[in-house]
Amino acid sequence: MTTALYRRYRPESFGEMIGQSQVTEPLMTALRSDRVGHAYLFSGPRGCGKTTSARILARCLNCAAGPTDTPCGTCDSCVELGRGGGGSLDVVEIDAASHNGVDDARDLRERAVFAPARDRFKIFILDEAHMVTPQGFNALLKLVEEPPDHVKFIFATTEPEKVIGTIRSRTHHYPFRLVPPAAMLEYVEQLCRQEGVEVEPGVLPLVVRAGGGSPRDTLSLLDQLIAGSDSGTVAYARAVALLGYTHAELLDEVVDAFGASDASAAFAAIDRVVQTGQDPRRFVDDLLERLRDLIVVSATREGAAAVLRGISADDLARMQRQADAFGTARLSRIADLVIATLDDMTGATSPRLQLELMVARVLARGADAAAPAAPDLGGAAAAAPAAVAPAAPAPAPSAQAQAPAPAAATPAEPVGASAAVTPPPGAASATAAASAPAAGAPPSAAPASAAEMPIPAGPVTVERMRASWPQVLGRLEDISRSSWMLASGARIVSLDDDVLTLAFSSQGDVAKFKQLAAGKGPSEDLRQAISAVLGIRVKYIARHDAAGGGPGGGTPGSGPDGPRDDDGPSGGGAPSSAVR
Known part of the structure; x- marks a missing residue:
């Protein structure tokens, strides 16, 4: 039989610890300067070295050459507390999960009175200290507060908040952390070289990821892969199958x-x-x-x-x-x-x-993202016809299409405006005054994004709503990313006056769309985006329709006479006001 990797490679000094410099360096400094406290609290996730550090601290304190920050490894105390040692009579490890009552605390108090049998200090290591009952902690309180000179306490726990405050306040608290992936990856690579084990590319990153930053968990998984591998090579396919990750x-x-x-x-x-x-x-x-x-x-x-x-x-x-x-x-x-x-x-x-x-x-x-990139119309040449086409008479589109587009257009001279329609003199002057750039401002091209395109004039129909839907989604993405994700999967069914009917692919999306908190939610965010792009404030009818048809698009037969949602409008008040 072989010993588990995490036992064979358990650190025997603070210098061998990985990823816990925030604990090891202060402890080594305290040992060098002879400023060791009488009680310590080591906390952190499982398998990150709390109990191991408690044993190392005990070795440093009871080493024949100590107290020292680096145990000699040869004296009786160091050998007994090492990897293969059987334990020291003066270092008592107590499993607090099964010794957590008042009677156990009384027994510990009686044992603490006696001097060490051989070493410098009598050290009590209480593992899983959060399992001690409040009554048990209170029975220990006086001893932890004023222990004999030869007694040291080390509490190790994964839940320090469960250790009562009167005990915590009398200890030096050192929080342990999970080991970063880079340090863990380097450690397991070194360990595989020492073991003479070959691993295929990609195996060790999976092991480190599965270990979650815990050295003990990581070494246990690696030990399992090595034990189940043929010819001393850990295969990637076997590691993926065993750890449950996707190939x-x-x-x-x-x-x-x-x-x-x-x-x-x-x-x-x-x-x-x-x-x-x-x-x-x-x-x-x-x-x-x-x-x-x-x-x-x-x-x-x-x-x-x-x-x-x-x-x-x-x-x-x-x-x-x-x-x-x-x-x-x-x-x-x-x-x-x-x-x-x-x-x-x-x-x-x-x-x-x-x-x-x-x-x-x-x-x-x-x-949807690829669709707008297909035609290469140029900045102003593409934006200007969209701004004036809805307001033009019927012949305007063909005239507009035949008119040559200039290389660049200013806001004061929209492309195709003269060919589309001749406004009356009053309207022309008002339009010129509104569209003229500020004095000294450089001429600008078309808006930078679809969400910033000019709002076309004229009534808002369902066809115009569908054509403007990419602009609406672009504006909505600036308002709320989560609302944009939800609306991207919606389909426009109909638009009757100001009542917009939307179909969603799942009932859960409908419920999310209807959620409101303090006057805010996906429906209100979309309403703001539609108002910014089209200048109207809509009410909603949201319904579940798994038939789909694409975000923002319609399906044949879906229009103003399409089916209504029985749940009523979302975010638009009472049903009677929503369908007016």
Whole structure:
């Protein structure tokens, strides 16, 4: 039989501790300057070195060459408290989970009275100290407050807030933390070299991620992989299967399908996730992790290797190609959709449905983002016709299309305005005065974004609402990202006067849309965006319609006479006022 890795490589001095310099350095300084307290409280997550540090502190205090910040490792006390030692008679480790009452506290008080059998101090290490009852702590209070000179207390706990304040106030509190991934990755690489174990690329980052910053958990997982590997090599495929993570090839397949807007490949990959028995929530979490890596690669370029440690150059090159196919902005939008899906999957009865809806939303959002980029009309040439076309008579569009567009247009001279319609003299002067730039201001081209395009004149119809929907969503994204995510999946059904009927793909989206808190919510945010773009304040009828049709778009037959929602309007007051 072999000893577990975390026992074979348990640190024997503060210098061997990793990722806990905020604890080890002050303790070593106190030992060097002979300013050691009589009671210590070590707190932090499980497996981060609290009990190990308590044993190291006991070795430092009782070392024959001490008290010292570096135990000699050869005296009887150091050997007994080392990795293979059987324990010291003067260092008492108590499991507070099973010795937490008043009677146990009384027994400890009686033992503390006697002097050490051989060493300098009698040290009591209380593990899981938060399990001690208030009565037990109160029975220990006098002893901890004024112990004999030869007694030291070390409390170790994962929940320091459960240790009563009168005890905490009499201790030196040292908080332990989880080890950062970079330090942990370097540590396990060194350990594998010492063990003579070969690991395939990508295995150790998975082990570090699964360990969650706990050295003990990380070494336990690595020990399990080494024990289950053939010929001394830890294979990536076996590590993925054992740890439950998604294979990198499957993540690449999904990301490439998103980049190419290939619905067939994307849904085929989702089917593989389900058919192979993987946890859909874990898959979404892994996909979010990959998107984070792509965002880092897209934003940092050559500096990505310094952030994404443990990733080979070939993997970085492949991720660079994937990031170039999206861009940072689109990757951020997809990550927002994935995060929302991860939240919705908590307690969901049909995680596969949530997963497939996420893919559909990502693909739909990708199509919407790519659509405006197709025609290359130029800045002012594209913006000006959209600003005047709704107000022009019927022949205006053809005349407008035939009129040559100048290379640049100023706000005072909109493109195609003279060809479209000749306003009366009074209107012309008012228009010129309103559109003239301020004195000394440089001439400007078209608005910088779709959300800043001029508001066209004329009545607002359902067709105009659908045509202006990208501008509305652009303005909504500036107001609230969460409201924008919700409205991006909505479909315009009809617009009767000021009553806008929207269809959502799920009943949950309808409920979220109707939520209001202190006069704010998705419906009010969308109302503000519509008012800013089209100049009207709408009421809503929100309903569930899984048939879809695309965000903002309509389906054949959906119009003013389409079906109404029985739930009534959201955010628009009573039903009678909403449909006036």
